[in-house]
Amino acid sequence: MLHRRLASLLIAAAALIPTSVAADEVYLSVAGSVGVFRTDARIFNPSFTADIVVNASFLPAGNIANTGVTPKAITIPKRTMVAYDDVVASLFGATGLGAIRLVSDGDFIATQRIYAVASDGTLGQFVPGLDIATARTKNVIIQLKSNGAAGTKGTFRTNVGFVNPNATAANLTLTLYGKANGVVGQAATLRIEPFGVVAPASIATYFNNPSEDLSDAWLSVRADAAVFAYGSVVDNGTTDPTFVPAFEDTGEAPAGPEPEEKTVIVGPDFTFEPETLTITAGDTVTWLFRSTHTTTADSSSVEKWSSGTKNDGDEFVHVFDQPGVFPYHCALHSASGGTGMNGTIVVQPKDDPPPYPYAQQPAHDH
Numbered sequence: 001m002l003h004r005r006l007a008s009l010l011i012a013a014a015a016l017i018p019t020s021v022a023a024d025e026v027y028l029s030v031a032g033s034v035g036v037f038r039t040d041a042r043i044f045n046p047s048f049t050a051d052i053v054v055n056a057s058f059l060p061a062g063n064i065a066n067t068g069v070t071p072k073a074i075t076i077p078k079r080t081m082v083a084y085d086d087v088v089a090s091l092f093g094a095t096g097l098g099a100i101r102l103v104s105d106g107d108f109i110a111t112q113r114i115y116a117v118a119s120d121g122t123l124g125q126f127v128p129g130l131d132i133a134t135a136r137t138k139n140v141i142i143q144l145k146s147n148g149a150a151g152t153k154g155t156f157r158t159n160v161g162f163v164n165p166n167a168t169a170a171n172l173t174l175t176l177y178g179k180a181n182g183v184v185g186q187a188a189t190l191r192i193e194p195f196g197v198v199a200p201a202s203i204a205t206y207f208n209n210p211s212e213d214l215s216d217a218w219l220s221v222r223a224d225a226a227v228f229a230y231g232s233v234v235d236n237g238t239t240d241p242t243f244v245p246a247f248e249d250t251g252e253a254p255a256g257p258e259p260e261e262k263t264v265i266v267g268p269d270f271t272f273e274p275e276t277l278t279i280t281a282g283d284t285v286t287w288l289f290r291s292t293h294t295t296t297a298d299s300s301s302v303e304k305w306s307s308g309t310k311n312d313g314d315e316f317v318h319v320f321d322q323p324g325v326f327p328y329h330c331a332l333h334s335a336s337g338g339t340g341m342n343g344t345i346v347v348q349p350k351d352d353p354p355p356y357p358y359a360q361q362p363a364h365d366h
């Protein structure tokens, strides 16, 4: 009984402190009803002796911070599988897409079926609940296929989705490889809010609808915190979907190029030269001031910095460690994101070679 009471206290503590370490923490990475798509979930308690309480949180998609979500406590009796058809509605009384976070001090198994309601029945895919221990900083999603639009028989499309199971934001770098195993376009960056959920979206949109052959493709997902990533490959003729979980990318990239030092001239003609500077993560940027200006990161920039007001002959140095696109302006002569005296630092990822540079691959000779 003492153990039981202690367990209840621990559950209460887990509910109050979402980041506390739990015995079992599982994510259903996408759930909800959209159009003809539905998701059914099951939760199983393998214990022969004890009921368990699972704290379930619905984390809405839209890449919003879900730190304030209050979990709902549900009891799973011993040796019982509890069914939640249309889980977002039946368990949470909610609508829309999101992820589900399940936390308990007892062991449990959670699974899901995502399916489309068709005229002759359903077409669906099985989605395992993902243990928090399998969230990773280095992921790879293989066997993707994206070579046509919905309705075109014989072609497939690929959606990818992401969940950040951390109480802090995560910064992801996505690198897409096509049929020739070369990098497609430029690596894409994605910042996911604390406990944020990015709903499945076409892989092509992350890479500006590339023209490369993606009839076979794979995606590298690197992050500065452990995240969940998955693909869903959909037959455009039948809508038959296949869930593709991310695997650990165990490859160790060789050391990238040595960090370089780059320079921007802050001119008396109210310009940054060059206006757009492309560097590699870890590079140092020095602004050389030739008249009085105040270079400052835009409010939309993930990387925050400001030179303060500098005069002719002064320098300001900043190191960019995170990949991404970081717009900035002169606070004396332009508004944040406005027109006037603006510049952009484009930071390419360092740790996902080969090949360099992160440019469009040459067109195939056919």
Ligand SMILES: [Cu+2]
Pocket: 270, 292, 293, 294, 330, 331, 332, 333, 341
């Ligand atoms: Cu200025």
